[in-house]
Amino acid sequence: xxxxxxLLFFIVLISFSIFNSTFAQDVNNAKDxxxxxxxxxxxxxxxxxxxxxxxxxxxxxxxxxxxxxxxxHFWEHHYPKVSVFLGAIVVFYYSFFLHDTHSLMHTLxxxxxxxxxxxxxxxxxxxxMIKVDKKATPLLNVAILFFGAVIANIIGTTGASMLLIxxxxxxxxxxxxxxxxxxxxxIVSNIGGALTPIGDPPLFLGFLRGIDFFWFxxxxxxxxxxxxxxxxxxxxxxxxxxxxSKSGKEYSGKxxxxxxxxxxxxxxxxxxxxxxxxxxxxxxxLSPFPIxxxxxxxxxxxxxxxxxxxxEILKYNEFNADPIKEVAYLFIGIFATMIPALQLISHEANxxxxxxxxxxxxxxxxxLSGVLDNAPTYLNFLSxxxxxxxFDINVAADVKEFMNTGYIFLQAIxxxxxxxxxxxxxxNGPNFMVKSIVERAGIEMPSFFAYVYKYSLPILxxxxxLIWLVxxx
Amino acid sequence: MKSIKEVLxxxxxxxxxxxxxxxxxxAEILKVVIGTNIITDFSKNLDGASVxxxxxxxxxxxxxxxxxxxxLSEYEVIKLIAVQQGEDVxxxxxxxxIELAIESKHKxxxxxxxxxLLFFE
Numbered sequence: 001x002x003x004x005x006x007l008l009f010f011i012v013l014i015s016f017s018i019f020n021s022t023f024a025q026d027v028n029n030a031k032d033x034x035x036x037x038x039x040x041x042x043x044x045x046x047x048x049x050x051x052x053x054x055x056x057x058x059x060x061x062x063x064x065x066x067x068x069x070x071x072x073h074f075w076e077h078h079y080p081k082v083s084v085f086l087g088a089i090v091v092f093y094y095s096f097f098l099h100d101t102h103s104l105m106h107t108l109x110x111x112x113x114x115x116x117x118x119x120x121x122x123x124x125x126x127x128x129m130i131k132v133d134k135k136a137t138p139l140l141n142v143a144i145l146f147f148g149a150v151i152a153n154i155i156g157t158t159g160a161s162m163l164l165i166x167x168x169x170x171x172x173x174x175x176x177x178x179x180x181x182x183x184x185x186x187i188v189s190n191i192g193g194a195l196t197p198i199g200d201p202p203l204f205l206g207f208l209r210g211i212d213f214f215w216f217x218x219x220x221x222x223x224x225x226x227x228x229x230x231x232x233x234x235x236x237x238x239x240x241x242x243x244x245s246k247s248g249k250e251y252s253g254k255x256x257x258x259x260x261x262x263x264x265x266x267x268x269x270x271x272x273x274x275x276x277x278x279x280x281x282x283x284x285x286l287s288p289f290p291i292x293x294x295x296x297x298x299x300x301x302x303x304x305x306x307x308x309x310x311x312e313i314l315k316y317n318e319f320n321a322d323p324i325k326e327v328a329y330l331f332i333g334i335f336a337t338m339i340p341a342l343q344l345i346s347h348e349a350n351x352x353x354x355x356x357x358x359x360x361x362x363x364x365x366x367x368l369s370g371v372l373d374n375a376p377t378y379l380n381f382l383s384x385x386x387x388x389x390x391f392d393i394n395v396a397a398d399v400k401e402f403m404n405t406g407y408i409f410l411q412a413i414x415x416x417x418x419x420x421x422x423x424x425x426x427x428n429g430p431n432f433m434v435k436s437i438v439e440r441a442g443i444e445m446p447s448f449f450a451y452v453y454k455y456s457l458p459i460l461x462x463x464x465x466l467i468w469l470v471x472x473x
Numbered sequence: 474m475k476s477i478k479e480v481l482x483x484x485x486x487x488x489x490x491x492x493x494x495x496x497x498x499x500a501e502i503l504k505v506v507i508g509t510n511i512i513t514d515f516s517k518n519l520d521g522a523s524v525x526x527x528x529x530x531x532x533x534x535x536x537x538x539x540x541x542x543x544x545l546s547e548y549e550v551i552k553l554i555a556v557q558q559g560e561d562v563x564x565x566x567x568x569x570x571i572e573l574a575i576e577s578k579h580k581x582x583x584x585x586x587x588x589x590l591l592f593f594e
Contacts, residue, residue, distance in 0.1 A: 318590070436509050439509040442511055442593040
C-alpha cells in the first residue's frame, strides 16, 4: 500500500511537471516575483507563493515532532499518508496556480540525491559487523567516540552510528547507562559529521546547491575540534564515575570485523558523490530525468547490499529497513512542503537585510534544527542568508559567491544545523536510529523531555553558547 | 510438561497466532522486548502484553500488535527473560534469556539468546 502511494505521488508529480511545461509557459504577471532559475544562464520569473502555503510545512514539522510522543499509534500507521498528502497540496498549488514546475522538478531531483545517499549508506553499513572484546574504560570510550566523530565525515553520521553503536554498547555491557548512548548521539550521530557534506544531511543539501565539498572542513574544523574535545572531556568526567563493571571477566583484546564487501560498497558511495556534472565535466547530465549517474550508482549499491549482505551479520545487527523507510516517506513531504517556505524566507531576508546578524543565524538555525529536522531548517536559513546578500539559493553561481563573501554566515548556519541536531531525538535522523537500536537491546532510554533537560540543556547549551561568544558575538 | 531448559535443548517449537504466542513450558515472564517496545508491565489493565500460564503452556498476548508476522522483519526476534515456574525468581542465575523467531505456518522457534545478540536484562 505504501509503495503504491509513493509511486502514485511521483507519477503525479512528474505528470504535473510535463503538463505544465507544455501548456503553461506564460505566467509572468505577478507584482512580487522571485528569480527561480535552473542554470545561471536561463532565468524564469515566477510568482511568490501565498504565505498560507507554508501551513503544510509547519503542520508536517509539528506532526513529526509530536506524533511519536502524543499520538504514536496513529502516527506509526499513517505517517506516510500524512506526509504525501501534505506534499501533494503544495505540488498541486505549484502546478495549477503558480504554473511553476521548475521548482517542483528541482526539488524532486534534490530529493532523489538525498535519499540515494542516505539509503545507500544505511544498507551498506547494515551489512558490517564490528566486535570489540576489550574491557570498557573511560579512555577506551573516549577513543571510540572520537573515532566515530572522524569516520562520520567519511561514511556519514548515519553510517558511523549504525556501525559503532553495537560495539560501543557491547564493550560497556556490564556498565551500560543512558548517558553513554546520549553522548554517542551527541558526538557520532551529530557533531562529528560537520566537516564534509557526506557527514550530515544538511551539509549534503548545501553541497547539492553548489557549496564546495572541501569548504566545510576548511572553515569548520577549528570549531569542530574544540567542541568535540570539550564534550569528550565532560564525558570522561562522568564516565570515570561509572564503577559498575563486573570484575573477573577476561577479555581477549580482539577486534573482529566482518562484512568487507560492504566496505567496498561504502567506497563506491563516496566516490559516487563526486560523479556530478557540476564537479566533473565529463559526467553526462541526465536532466530533465530527475536522477543522475550518482544516484543510479548509489541506488545500485542499495540493491547490491540487499542481495549480497551476509545473513549472519544482518541477524547480528537485527537489520530492519523501517528507519530508512520512515526517512524516505517523511522527506517526500518535507521536500515538497518546504518549497514555498524557502522562497518566502529568501524574499523576506532580501527585505530585512542588515538587521540579521550572524549570531541570529547561528541560534535560529540551531534551535530550530534541534526541534525540527536539521536538513530543511538548514536550507531555509541558507536561503535567508543568501537573500540577505541578494543571492538566490537556486542559483549555483550565487551560492559559490556567497561561500566567499558571506562565509561567516554559511559557517554559522552549518555549525548551527549540525551541532544543534543533537539537542533532541528528532534533531537528526540517526538520533532516532540509535535510540531504536538501543531499545531493541532492552535498554530503557530517557523520554524526549528527559533527554533535553537532563543532557542537552546542561551539557550542550553552555558549550554552544561558548561557540557563539567566541565566533559569532 | 517440559521445562524451559528441556525445550531449549531439544529445539522444541512454540506457536504464534496473530498477536498471541504459546510457549511449551510454564514460566514467569519478567521482561519482553519486541521491536523497540520494552514490556515489563504484564498487568491486564494496561497496554503492552499480558501473560497467562496454563497447565500445558504459557501464552503471551501483545495488545499493541495485530499480527506479529507483519511487525517483525526477517532478521528480528522477540527477546524475553523467563524463569521456570516454581524456581526462585529472585535468583538471577534462574533468569533465562530466550529469543522467539517467527517461522511460517504459526511455528515459533525458541532458542537461547546468543552472546552476539545485544540484550540487557
